[in-house]
């Protein structure tokens with residue numbers, strides 16, 4: 001279980017207003033002790049610079065690719081969740097890691113850094129709707145269903161990086177691994193090899209993103225859609241019969257990303273009609289029917305590299321979070337970069353971290369207070385680390 005000063009468990013509740021203390025039992029909508037500067041304050045940039053300079057090497061600021069530009073400007077390094085956690089671990093001299101990302105990322109940073117380093121999430125309301133779709137109680141109950149069905153022994157849990165520390169710890173305790181969107185295919189092959197290979201009868205319980213699990217199984221492992229079932233934690237026995245569970249090879253948790261799940265086959269068709277010759281590139285958290293129509297599929301780091309390597313004058317339609325796509329468009333004025341969806345689609349929880357919260361966090365640190373510290377309890381941290389280390393030991397990772 002995760003603990004910090006203000007909440008104990010992520011709650012699967014709707015998002016609350018920024019910085020308002022209306023749900024103190026969860027990571028949503030918590031108060032910022034002291035004064036949160038108004039977003040209209042004209043000196044925010046100056047204050048952030050001054051606080052960061054005052055802290056010097058004592059602070060290391062991490063910025064996820066989906067963060068706002070105003071926050072990225074102050075990041076010492078940018079990257080995806082796993083790269084950022086590793087960057088934090090590589091800076092043992094930094095007393096404070098200010099993680100401009102979402103809650104599960106800050107947990108991973110806490111797990112991978114030393115006990116002396118303190119990880120700060122500038123706004124505790126920055127959760128991840130996908131990670132919140134799998135709570136530890138639900139996953140423990142699901143495992144009991146697999147035990148009842150007589151298949152737990154031939155099932156390996158694999159959890160996406162975008163999950164709580166408690167789910168990562170569960171995976172470690174049950175001999176599984178963590179994966180990222182870059183190495184999911186390697187993780188699935190490794191997991192199947194533990195239980196008789198991809199062509200055998202063993203199974204994987206894949207959490208919490210059904211789309212990454214399905215896309216990887218179908219595209220990279222050559223499995224069939226019929227090999228996959230979706231386990232719905234809100235239904236008795238996941239909404240599946242014992243026979244369906246026994247016949248399945250991939251038991252996919254019913255979870256998804258609220259950003260990537262929005263892209264549709266119609267978006268792809270419309271983009272191709274409007275922009276002849278466009279290359280459609282999407283993240284594997286998109287639905288399979290979208291992925292099947294795309295020209296390229298890959299992680300955020302893959303998308304960034306593909307744009308870097310693209311020919312001047314080429315046209316691209318990108319299906320991932322809008323802050324990243326806008327930065328890519330700015331960085332590549334010699335290419336046409338389109339957003340795949342016709343409507344705006346930021347990650348609303350990632351966007352909770354704004355300049356006022358960053359300024360507030362840094363100034364609190366300068367004043368000698370550590371705000372919004374994220375601490376994973378020792379037992380979960382140990383087992384989550386086992387699952388993370390297993391991922392690092394995967395071939396080619």
Ligand code: SF4
Pocket residue numbers: 066102127128129130131162257258259260321347348349350
């Ligand atoms: S983009 Fe999706 S998976 Fe990533 S933090 Fe936002 S809700 Fe979670």
